Amino acid sequence: MKKIDFILAGVGGQGTILASNILTEVGLELGYDVKKAEVLGMAQRGGTVESHVRWGEKVYSPLVEEGEVDFLVGFEMLEAGRWSLYLKKDSTVIVNRYRIPPPAVNLGKAVYPKEEEIESMLKTIAEQVFWVDAMKIAQDLGNPAVAGVILLGVLSSRVGGSSDAWLKVVERLVPAKFQELNRKAFLAGQEAAST
Amino acid sequence: MKKMMTGNEAIAYGAYLNGVRVGAAYPGTPSTEIMESFATYPGVFSEWAPNEKVALDVGIGAAYAGTRALVAMKHVGVNVAADSLFYAVYTGLKGGLVIVTADDPNMHSSQNEQDNRNYAKFAKIPMLEPSDGEEAKQFVGLALKMSEKFDTPVMLRSVTRLSHSSTPVEISTDEPPPPAEPPLYERNIRKYVMVPANARLRHPIIEARLKELAEYAESLPINRIEPGDDTLGIVAAGAAYQYAREVFPKATFLKLGMVYPLPEKMIREFAAKVKTVLVVEELDPFFEEQIRLMGIEVRGKDIFPTIGELSPSLIRECVAKAGLPVDSPAQSEVAATDASASIELPIRPPMLCPGCGHRGLFHVLREANVVVLGDIGCYTLGAAPPLSALHTCGCMGASIGVAHGVSRAGIKDRFVAVIGDSTFFHAGIHPLINTLYNNSAVTTIITDNRVTAMTGHQQHPGTGITLQEQETEAIDLEQLARGIGFKKVDVCDPYDMEKLSEILEDHLASEQPSVIVAARPCVLYTREKSTPPRVDPEECTDCGACLELGCSPLMQEEDHVSIDPLLCNGCGLCMQVCPVGAITRD
Incomplete structure (x- = not known):
C-alpha cells in the first residue's frame, strides 16, 4: 500500500474542512491508515486554512513533509501557491481558478500575483498542474458552496480507483437535503477532470 | 470498528x-x-x-x-x-x-x-x-x-x-x-x-x-523501549514521537507515555543500548535536562530549536546539520525553494468578519484617537491594519487593570479599556471593581457579542444557555455594572457609530469610572444578513475612507471601490463613513 499525502489549502469559509473530512473518511473506507492535521483556529476570520491528509500502510506524523506532497488542492489560487515548498516533481496540483484578495491587496499595499506567475511557479516544480473553474461550475449547479466537493471530484479522478467509495462518503458527510446536489457536484468535478 | x-x-x-x-x-x-x-x-x-x-x-x-x-x-x-x-x-x-x-x-x-x-x-x-x-x-x-x-x-x-x-x-x-x-x-x-x-x-x-x-x-506499559538500530536512541513523547518515528523508521526508541515523573532505570537501560541518545521534544529541554542530571550524555537542544513546533521536515534538517545519520531530505526541495522565492505571496492574516460589530467600535475609537488597553478575543483583531486601534493585549482580563495602572501613572492621551463579554465574565469583573474601589477615571468598554466567538461560538454566563443547551439566567452586563455601584453605564449598538461616538466623548469627559456596553450579537453566530449596499462608481471619488474599515468585501478597483455581494453582510458601516454618499442600499 503506497503512501499518499494530500494538502488542501484555502480560505476560511470555502469548504476546505468538509472536503478534508471526506478525504480522510475515504482513505479509511479504502483500507488505509489515515491521519489528518488542520489549522483552523482563525479560519472563520478570513484567514488561511490548511489540512494535511495522509493515507498509508502505517502513518506516523499527521503532518506532510516538505517536498513530499502527492496531491495539492488549492481552493484559491494564492493559497495553492503558498504550499510550493511541499511539492516535488511528480506531485499533482489542482487549482481552483478563484481569487480572494487578502486585505493588504485591497488596500493597495500588496499585489496579488498574476495567474500566469502562480502557474509558472507551480509548473517549475510539479509537472502536473490542473486548473479548474470550480466556482463557476458550482454556480451553474446553483450553489457556490459545493465548489469544494467539485474539487474532490477532480481529485478522485487523479487519485484513481473506483469512485464508489468517494460518493458513499460524500453522501454520508453532507446534510441529507444537499445529498443530491453534492453528488452532482462530485460527478461534475470528475467530468471537468476528464476534459 | x-x-x-x-x-x-x-x-x-x-x-x-x-x-x-x-x-x-x-x-x-x-x-x-x-x-x-x-x-x-x-x-x-x-x-x-x-x-x-x-x-x-x-x-x-x-x-x-x-x-x-x-x-x-x-x-x-x-x-x-x-x-x-x-x-x-x-x-x-x-x-x-x-x-x-x-x-x-x-x-x-x-x-x-x-x-x-x-x-x-x-x-x-x-x-x-x-x-x-x-x-x-x-x-x-x-x-x-x-x-x-x-x-x-x-x-x-x-x-x-x-x-x-x-x-x-x-x-x-x-x-x-x-x-x-x-x-x-x-x-x-x-x-x-x-x-x-x-x-x-x-x-x-x-x-x-x-x-x-x-x-x-x-513498569508502566505506556513507557516502552522500541528496539531498532543501535546507532541512534531517540527519546520522545506525544506529537514529537510521531514526527521522529517518521524520520527515523529504524532507530531504537524510548517512547514515553508518562512524561513526569520519569522512569530512571528504564532510561539508563535504554542509554546503555545505544551509541547516541537523542531527545526529540518540542519547546523546553524538559526530558533532556532531567536525563543529563542522571549523568547520561544526551543530545537535544544543541540540535533542535526551543521555539515553535517540530515537524518531520525540521527534524530531518536539524539532524542532518548536526552530522547525525538521517535520510536526506526529498530530492526536489532545492528546485522548490528557488521557484517559491520567485514570486511574493501576500499574507492573509485573520481579520474581523464582514458585519462584525467590533469594526464600528474600533472605527469610533480610532477617530477619537484614544489609547486602547485591550484584551483577548476576536476584538484583538482591532489591532490589525487598517484599523490599528488596539494597543495592548496580554492575557485574559488584563485590559481593565492595565488601564487603571495607565490612569494612575497619568498620561496626556485619552484612553479606554476594551474587553469582550466572555472575557469579562472570565477575568474582567475583579479589575472592574478595582476601578470603582480605587476610583480612577477609566472607561471600560465591554464588546458584547453575546457569545464566546473566537473559539467557535460557545455559550457563557451572559447568553442564558448552558453547554448542555439548558436555559438559565442570562447575566446582564449593564445590571451587573450598576449592581457593583457604577453610576455611569451606557449601552449602545456599535453599528450606530454616531451615537457610540457621542457616548464615548461623554464618558471620556467624565471624571468617574464608567462602563459602556457595545452590544451587537456576532453575525457569524446569529447568521443574520442584510441586503448588501452598492457603490456607485460614478459617485465614488476613490478616497479610500471605506477601505479604512478593513472589511473584506470592499475591493479596490481601477478607479473606484466595489462591494462583493457574496462576502458582504450588509451592516452598512461603509455607508456611514463614505463622505460623498456613493454607497447606498436599494
Missing part, C-alpha cells in the same frame, strides 16, 4: 468510557472541543465555567465527592487555574480527576508557547502525554486509575497537533460503568483543610508519592 476522531474527541470519549460524570472547562484553542464533545454523551454533566480556575474547582469538588471528573483547558488556562492545581495536589481526592492541558507550540492561536510539562514538575503532579487519538482515549482511563490509586489529580498533556489531528480510534462495545449510589461525603478535615498545620502534614506525603510514581513509571 474504528472511527476517525480528533485528539480532543478521543479524550472526551475516553472520559465517557471510563465513567467520568462531571466535566468543566472554559473554551480555549486548542482545547475547546474536548468539553463540547464530552457534553454530548448520555448521563454526564458538563459545563462551561466562567474561567479555568472555577472549572478546576468544580472538577476537584466532584472528585472530593467521589465522582470521576474531567477538566480541560488550554496551556495558559492552567496559569489561571494554577492556585487550585497546587492545593488539589496536596489534598488529593476520592474520585479520579484528569486535568487536560492543551499546549500550543507555534502559537497557532495563543499569546505564548509555554511548555506545560513544567507544571508537572512544579506542582509535583504526574503527567501523561498521548501521541494519537487511540492513546488519548486509553490514557484518560489510565490517568483516572492512577489518580485514584495514588490519591492525586493527574494531568494529561495534548498539543495542537494532537488535539486538532484526526486519527482512527477503536470504538468500544462496552458500556461505561453505571453511576454508583451517592456516597456520604467523606469528612476528613486533616486531609482537606489546607491550613498550615495540615498542609505541613501533607507535603511529605506528596514527596513520597512522587517517588512511588517514579517507581510505578518503570
Whole structure:
C-alpha cells in the first residue's frame, strides 16, 4: 500500500474542512491508515486554512513533509501557491481558478500575483498542474458552496480507483437535503477532470 | 470498528468510557472541543465555567465527592487555574480527576508557547502525554486509575497537533460503568483543610508519592523501549514521537507515555543500548535536562530549536546539520525553494468578519484617537491594519487593570479599556471593581457579542444557555455594572457609530469610572444578513475612507471601490463613513 499525502489549502469559509473530512473518511473506507492535521483556529476570520491528509500502510506524523506532497488542492489560487515548498516533481496540483484578495491587496499595499506567475511557479516544480473553474461550475449547479466537493471530484479522478467509495462518503458527510446536489457536484468535478 | 476522531474527541470519549460524570472547562484553542464533545454523551454533566480556575474547582469538588471528573483547558488556562492545581495536589481526592492541558507550540492561536510539562514538575503532579487519538482515549482511563490509586489529580498533556489531528480510534462495545449510589461525603478535615498545620502534614506525603510514581513509571506499559538500530536512541513523547518515528523508521526508541515523573532505570537501560541518545521534544529541554542530571550524555537542544513546533521536515534538517545519520531530505526541495522565492505571496492574516460589530467600535475609537488597553478575543483583531486601534493585549482580563495602572501613572492621551463579554465574565469583573474601589477615571468598554466567538461560538454566563443547551439566567452586563455601584453605564449598538461616538466623548469627559456596553450579537453566530449596499462608481471619488474599515468585501478597483455581494453582510458601516454618499442600499 503506497503512501499518499494530500494538502488542501484555502480560505476560511470555502469548504476546505468538509472536503478534508471526506478525504480522510475515504482513505479509511479504502483500507488505509489515515491521519489528518488542520489549522483552523482563525479560519472563520478570513484567514488561511490548511489540512494535511495522509493515507498509508502505517502513518506516523499527521503532518506532510516538505517536498513530499502527492496531491495539492488549492481552493484559491494564492493559497495553492503558498504550499510550493511541499511539492516535488511528480506531485499533482489542482487549482481552483478563484481569487480572494487578502486585505493588504485591497488596500493597495500588496499585489496579488498574476495567474500566469502562480502557474509558472507551480509548473517549475510539479509537472502536473490542473486548473479548474470550480466556482463557476458550482454556480451553474446553483450553489457556490459545493465548489469544494467539485474539487474532490477532480481529485478522485487523479487519485484513481473506483469512485464508489468517494460518493458513499460524500453522501454520508453532507446534510441529507444537499445529498443530491453534492453528488452532482462530485460527478461534475470528475467530468471537468476528464476534459 | 474504528472511527476517525480528533485528539480532543478521543479524550472526551475516553472520559465517557471510563465513567467520568462531571466535566468543566472554559473554551480555549486548542482545547475547546474536548468539553463540547464530552457534553454530548448520555448521563454526564458538563459545563462551561466562567474561567479555568472555577472549572478546576468544580472538577476537584466532584472528585472530593467521589465522582470521576474531567477538566480541560488550554496551556495558559492552567496559569489561571494554577492556585487550585497546587492545593488539589496536596489534598488529593476520592474520585479520579484528569486535568487536560492543551499546549500550543507555534502559537497557532495563543499569546505564548509555554511548555506545560513544567507544571508537572512544579506542582509535583504526574503527567501523561498521548501521541494519537487511540492513546488519548486509553490514557484518560489510565490517568483516572492512577489518580485514584495514588490519591492525586493527574494531568494529561495534548498539543495542537494532537488535539486538532484526526486519527482512527477503536470504538468500544462496552458500556461505561453505571453511576454508583451517592456516597456520604467523606469528612476528613486533616486531609482537606489546607491550613498550615495540615498542609505541613501533607507535603511529605506528596514527596513520597512522587517517588512511588517514579517507581510505578518503570513498569508502566505506556513507557516502552522500541528496539531498532543501535546507532541512534531517540527519546520522545506525544506529537514529537510521531514526527521522529517518521524520520527515523529504524532507530531504537524510548517512547514515553508518562512524561513526569520519569522512569530512571528504564532510561539508563535504554542509554546503555545505544551509541547516541537523542531527545526529540518540542519547546523546553524538559526530558533532556532531567536525563543529563542522571549523568547520561544526551543530545537535544544543541540540535533542535526551543521555539515553535517540530515537524518531520525540521527534524530531518536539524539532524542532518548536526552530522547525525538521517535520510536526506526529498530530492526536489532545492528546485522548490528557488521557484517559491520567485514570486511574493501576500499574507492573509485573520481579520474581523464582514458585519462584525467590533469594526464600528474600533472605527469610533480610532477617530477619537484614544489609547486602547485591550484584551483577548476576536476584538484583538482591532489591532490589525487598517484599523490599528488596539494597543495592548496580554492575557485574559488584563485590559481593565492595565488601564487603571495607565490612569494612575497619568498620561496626556485619552484612553479606554476594551474587553469582550466572555472575557469579562472570565477575568474582567475583579479589575472592574478595582476601578470603582480605587476610583480612577477609566472607561471600560465591554464588546458584547453575546457569545464566546473566537473559539467557535460557545455559550457563557451572559447568553442564558448552558453547554448542555439548558436555559438559565442570562447575566446582564449593564445590571451587573450598576449592581457593583457604577453610576455611569451606557449601552449602545456599535453599528450606530454616531451615537457610540457621542457616548464615548461623554464618558471620556467624565471624571468617574464608567462602563459602556457595545452590544451587537456576532453575525457569524446569529447568521443574520442584510441586503448588501452598492457603490456607485460614478459617485465614488476613490478616497479610500471605506477601505479604512478593513472589511473584506470592499475591493479596490481601477478607479473606484466595489462591494462583493457574496462576502458582504450588509451592516452598512461603509455607508456611514463614505463622505460623498456613493454607497447606498436599494
